[in-house]
Amino acid sequence: MKLLKILVAVVLIGAFLAVGLFIAKGPQPEIIVPGEVLYHIADSPVGAIHITNSLLTSWIVMALLIITSIIATRSMKLIPSGIQNFVEGVIAFLVGQIEEIAGEKNGRRFFMVIATIFLWVIANNWFGLLPFFNAIGKTEDVNHHIVEVIAEQDEHGGVFLEGEDQGAWIMDNTSGITIVKPRAAAAHFEIFEGDSAGVATDRYIVFLAETFTDYHRADGVDHDAVPTQTEVAEAKAALDADPDAPKLTLAATAAADDHSEEGGEHHPIPSAGLGASIENIQFPGQTLGLVIPYFRGAFSDVNNTLAMGIIAFLCIEFWGFQALGFAYVKKFINFNGINSFVGFLELLSEFIRIISFTFRLFGNIFAGEVLILMLTFLMPFLFVDVIYMLELFVGFIQASVFALLTLVFAVGAVEHHGEDEHHDDGHGNDEGGAADAHHTPGAVQAH
Numbered sequence: 001m002k003l004l005k006i007l008v009a010v011v012l013i014g015a016f017l018a019v020g021l022f023i024a025k026g027p028q029p030e031i032i033v034p035g036e037v038l039y040h041i042a043d044s045p046v047g048a049i050h051i052t053n054s055l056l057t058s059w060i061v062m063a064l065l066i067i068t069s070i071i072a073t074r075s076m077k078l079i080p081s082g083i084q085n086f087v088e089g090v091i092a093f094l095v096g097q098i099e100e101i102a103g104e105k106n107g108r109r110f111f112m113v114i115a116t117i118f119l120w121v122i123a124n125n126w127f128g129l130l131p132f133f134n135a136i137g138k139t140e141d142v143n144h145h146i147v148e149v150i151a152e153q154d155e156h157g158g159v160f161l162e163g164e165d166q167g168a169w170i171m172d173n174t175s176g177i178t179i180v181k182p183r184a185a186a187a188h189f190e191i192f193e194g195d196s197a198g199v200a201t202d203r204y205i206v207f208l209a210e211t212f213t214d215y216h217r218a219d220g221v222d223h224d225a226v227p228t229q230t231e232v233a234e235a236k237a238a239l240d241a242d243p244d245a246p247k248l249t250l251a252a253t254a255a256a257d258d259h260s261e262e263g264g265e266h267h268p269i270p271s272a273g274l275g276a277s278i279e280n281i282q283f284p285g286q287t288l289g290l291v292i293p294y295f296r297g298a299f300s301d302v303n304n305t306l307a308m309g310i311i312a313f314l315c316i317e318f319w320g321f322q323a324l325g326f327a328y329v330k331k332f333i334n335f336n337g338i339n340s341f342v343g344f345l346e347l348l349s350e351f352i353r354i355i356s357f358t359f360r361l362f363g364n365i366f367a368g369e370v371l372i373l374m375l376t377f378l379m380p381f382l383f384v385d386v387i388y389m390l391e392l393f394v395g396f397i398q399a400s401v402f403a404l405l406t407l408v409f410a411v412g413a414v415e416h417h418g419e420d421e422h423h424d425d426g427h428g429n430d431e432g433g434a435a436d437a438h439h440t441p442g443a444v445q446a447h
Contacts (some may be wrong), residue, residue, distance in 0.1 A: 027184035029373040030167040033366070035301035036292045038138070053137070053293055054301035061123050061298065094118065101404070102411050110410050113315050117308070118403035121299065125365060125395030128297030129388060134373060135180045137293040142168035143246075143281055146189060146204060146288075151267040154197035164191040168288040170211065180291045187211050187288065192224065198272030202227045205248070205271065205278075209235035212245040212285075232273025244285035251279040299365040299398075302358065309357030312406045313350070320413035328413070353409065357402065364398050 035052030042048050072087040080088050094115045099107030146166055153160055169184040189207045191200045206227045209215040215238035217223075217231055227235070239245045251268050268277035298304050320328040332347040334340055368391045375384045 027169050027180060027182070027377065028167075028186035029370070029377055030169075030186075030290055031370055031373070033302075035296060035303065036140075038292065038294065052301065052303075053296040054298050054304055057127065057133075057295050058124060058298040058304060060295075061120075061127050064127075065119060065123055090119075091115070098407060101407055106411060106414060109319070109414075110407060114403050114407050114410075117312065117406060118399050121308070121361070121402050122396055122399035124298040125398060126392065128295075128300065128365070128369065129372075129391055129395070130295075133295045133297065134293045134369070135291075136295070137178060137180075137291045139171070139178045140290045140292045142166060142288040142290055143283065147267070147269055147281065149191070150197050150200045150204070150269045153200065154270055158196075160191055160193055160195050160200065163193045166190075168290055170286050171289045171291075173283060173287050177294075178291050189288075195226075196272070198270045199226050201269045201271045201278060202232045202273040205232055205239075205273070206235045208246050208281075209238045211288075213238040213242045227273055229273045232271065236274065247282045247284065248278050249280040249282070250274065250276045297365055297369055299361050300369045302362045302366075305362040305365075306354070306358045308361065308402070309354040312357055312402070312409075313354050316353075316406065316409050316413050317350070319410050323414035353405075357405070361398055361402055364394055368394055 035054035037050045037052055038056060039051040040048060041051065068083070068087070072083045076084060095107070095111060098111055098114055101107070102110055149164055166189050168187050168189070170187055171181065171184055187207075189204060191203065195203070203226075206217065210217070215235055217227075221231075236248060239248060268279045270277050299308075320331075330343075332343045332350075334343050368387075372384060372387055372391065375382075375387055
């Protein structure tokens with residue numbers, strides 16, 4: 001009986017893994033570091049505005065936090081229950097932790113900012129683990145991008161000073177909302193440094209033929225070699241022969257200048273091998289595309305973590321000036337021997353904190369997002385579940401670290417030259433005495 005249970009468990013686990021590998025396996029990930037732009041607002045009062053998927057996610061999380069707060073406080077009771085009880089428990093926990101570190105006076109002063117940072121970061125981190133992230137979005141026309149890059153180089157003349165490597169999925173022509181389909185085939189097109197626009201177009205023609213038809217360059221030919229006239233002609237013939245393959249619309253080179261540049265993809269691009277310009281590329285069957293997700297973790301975009309770092313920095317400096325006035329500047333600027341150098345290091349460290357805040361949070365969240373995408377592609381349903389549990393923990397730790405570091409730096413800022421009662425118990429009026437000996441620049445500062 002025990003052996004039968006083991007066999008049944010093995011069969012169920014095997015079936016679970018088989019479903020993941022052969023049915024639910026995700027497409028090869030295309031890792032894009034900056035947040036992808038979903039919408040452009042060109043005519044705003046402040047100029048062009050780009051709405052990215054990470055920005056959209058942050059707005060949604062902000063709305064959820066506001067709605068939760070309104071619901072929890074709409075009809076408050078003396079004996080809390082439900083969501084009010086949960087929210088009060090969270091707030092009480094944060095108040096206790098902050099006051100334990102900063103004391104009651106400073107804890108109440110810092111509470112709103114520190115608690116907001118913690119709740120904002122942890123909500124975004126955990127919200128970014130929902131299954132529809134990086135799975136639902138709109139189709140990006142990769143062909144359009146490639147043609148645009150080549151056309152721009154043709155206008156400028158000369159050769160590409162840097163290579164261009166563009167990944168894509170072979171997917172159906174769709175419009176509107178798109179869902180990333182499992183097991184989508186991946187393709188990569190590369191323009192090499194030193195290529196002219198004409199050579200880049202030839203490479204693209206051969207690439208399309210090798211991707212959508214049975215055509216392949218002769219055995220032994222270096223894949224990186226510039227396509228010959230014969231190879232380009234053969235590639236175009238293969239595309240023309242296959243009804244589902246992309247179709248090239250040619251225009252005479254001499255007449256290329258007569259075409260307008262409307263629509264970007266209709267701008268002719270020259271082909272050195274064909275001796276003509278390609279005015280348009282149509283995809284009657286599947287196309288080259290990527291799904292730009294509507295939702296992406298807010299802090300997997302370095303712009304958002306940089307904004308958080310700047311806000312934390314400004315709050316710390318504000319509290320320092322609020323508590324000590326212009327005496328706060330003495331921490332950085334003094335002319336007392338070695339202390340002048342120490343003050344310079346203190347000033348430098350204040351700005352380095354912005355970089356530290358930014359890349360600590362960004363690195364951990366972005367790495368976790370990439371890890372989940374890669375494991376979904378390599379071994380779905382096996383390691384991803386474990387990584388999700390780990391990412392829940394990492395999301396909490398990163399929110400705690402960001403909030404606690406801001407709190408510790410804030411305490412150091414307001415106590416550096418004053419508030420001696422916290423340290424010397426009744427000797428706060430002894431200015432310049434023994435208390436100052438324990439408050440040399442950098443003595444309380446945590447880095």
